[in-house]
Amino acid sequence: EAGVAQSPRYKIIEKRQSVAFWCNPISGHATLYWYQQILGQGPKLLIQFQNNGVVDDSQLPKDRFSAERLKGVDSTLKIQPAKLEDSAVYLCACKRGVSYEQYFGPGTRLTVT
């Protein structure tokens, strides 16, 4: 089966600009996660979807970050306006049903200048 797809792979923007990342999970994987990985740290959960509903967004900075998962498949994560501290790799992950294993995409590396 095809893996998790993310685009773009790299993005450079100036602070105060907006940016959007896209994720296409593995077919049939109802649960989708977005993680932020700052250089030198482990990934940090931003938001979890179950189908098209939000399960956990307690760590999402809602003043500037938003995410949606229309039709319970693809997902988009948006930052508006970006700050320097948003420079990180944004990882999308998914899992099937009650399985424990999360499958990660290749990530989008964001640089904010």
Added chain:
Amino acid sequence: AQKITQTQPGMFVQEKEAVTLDCTYDTSDQSYGLFWYKQPSSGEMIFLIYQGSYDEQNATEGRYSLNFQKARKSANLVISASQLGDSAMYFCAMREGRTGGGADGLTFGKGTHLIIQP
């Protein structure tokens, strides 16, 4: 308090030796899961091994085993017969609560950078 603590920022190991990567965790949940992921320089997160809190036996997957000591709240990863391709960042992670029971995102440690020397 840190939920996942990895105390070894970096390790150098000779090829073919066994290596143990340390991980301690903190949770008040009775049901939880512990994971190890490998992240090579290319950036992808590769799942290695999983241990459920109720699993009585230590998990094993090929050259990987998880030394689970529940009373000490530790979940160390053991790699037997290390290979040059094992050089990467290794992350310990925890899921609190039951999988599929709602919010089950992972909390990661800061990682250990493992370098295998020939």
